[in-house]
Amino acid sequence: MPDVVVEDASVTYHGVEADVLALEHVGLSLPAGEAIALIGPSGCGKSTLLLAMAGLLAPSSGRVTVGGEQLLGPRLRTALILQDFGLLPWKTVLANAELGLVIRKQPAKESRHRTMEALERVGLAEFIHACPGELSGGMRQRLALARALALDADLLLMDEPLSALDALTREDLQDLLLELWRDRGHTSMLVTHSIEEAVYLGRKVVVMTPRPGRVAAVVDNPLMGSAGYRQTEVFYERCAELRALLAAEGALHPDAAAAAAAGGAA
Ligand SMILES: Nc1ncnc2c1ncn2[C@@H]1O[C@H](COP(=O)(O)OP(=O)(O)OP(=O)(O)O)[C@@H](O)[C@H]1O
Ligand SMILES: [Mg+2]
Known part of the structure; x- marks a missing residue:
């Protein structure tokens, strides 16, 4: 399985009206076979980063390497x-x-x-x-x-794949994703808006800043994938930690941010 390294990548979209700086100096490393979740405010550049990692969009500066080779276009085994x-x-x-x-x-x-x-x-x-x-x-x-x-x-990139599903179907598919990752050991990156989903499916959770997107924090979540994780205190603590980080980035509704600051579940 390949590792993926994003080195100092910036992406500017050249619009008709104005240019948009979507990503600014993003540095990120996905070890081979690791499962990463990526979370951040809407419009912060998550999809842009995923497209760059898929080789479908060339960074304006910086570069992406997969398995040690600079990505210059789509790869056969990246999905x-x-x-x-x-x-x-x-x-x-x-x-x-x-x-x-x-x-x-x-x-x-x-x-x-x-x-x-x-x-x-x-x-x-x-x-x-x-x-x-x-x-x-x-x-x-x-x-x-x-x-x-x-x-x-060998590299699976997913852009909010489960967000349109009802809660039960979503949990069912989260378990399928986990099972496939365990069986196959591919390198995996999941973009999600859900804090719980990020903690359930990411052994590391990357938090991005509002646009222009940069990496604000990387939260280790070593117990991801352990039996009954969703029901554990550690799971709850990780969710609270992420909620606080997102609140600090201004990514939550003010009420939710206040609850996160007070240590409650919003
Ligand atoms: N093709 C494009 N042309 C111009 N601007 C774009 C283009 N695609 C994205 N953008 C801009 O770049 C920024 C980042 O967009 P992106 O889709 O990567 O965000 P995102 O984090 O995936 O958002 P969301 O959570 O809403 O899916 C946004 O401000 C968006 O308007
Ligand atoms: Mg997106």
Whole structure:
């Protein structure tokens, strides 16, 4: 599995009206096989950072290395899951899951085999002929994951993949993400707006400042993945710690920030 290093990266978008400095001197290191969660205020540059790590956007200055090599474009084994899942509505579940391999021009027979295995793994083998419109939100998310698995991704980048789901489906899929990470050991980066999700799925949680995004803090969370973690005192303490950090960055509603400052759960 590759490590990822973001070295002093800045990104400026050149708009019609004005330029927007989205990221400013971001330095970040993902050790090989590590699971990182990234949290920060809306508009702080989380998606921008993910695109840079996927090789889809070149930093205006600084650089990104994956496995020690400077990233100059997309990699074969990097999978990026976007908030809207990136599914093609007119293609079947099977075709959608196979898409990453087809785009990367992988051999057809092996691709089909790997895609079927991946669909099996996420519990969608019975639905291969359905189209995304016939699936529930949770199933669509599973399909997006299957595409990443079929690619045998060694670097999985996810941009708020679970935010559109109801609470129960969301917990179910958080457990699936955890299980897949444990089984496969890929390097993983999850962008989320949820403090609890960041603590449940990140062995390190990176907190960003408001735009222009910089790394405000990295919180170690070594017990992530341990049995029943969600119900432990340490889990609660980590959430409170993150809430306080986000409040300090002005990322919370004033009422929630006041509660965090008072040590309560907002
Ligand atoms: N293609 C673009 N052109 C111009 N400006 C952009 C573009 N994409 C993003 N931006 C600007 O860059 C900043 C960072 O955007 P980005 O989407 O990375 O934030 P984010 O942290 O992912 O936000 P959210 O939490 O709302 O998804 C924002 O101010 C946004 O308006
Ligand atoms: Mg975003």
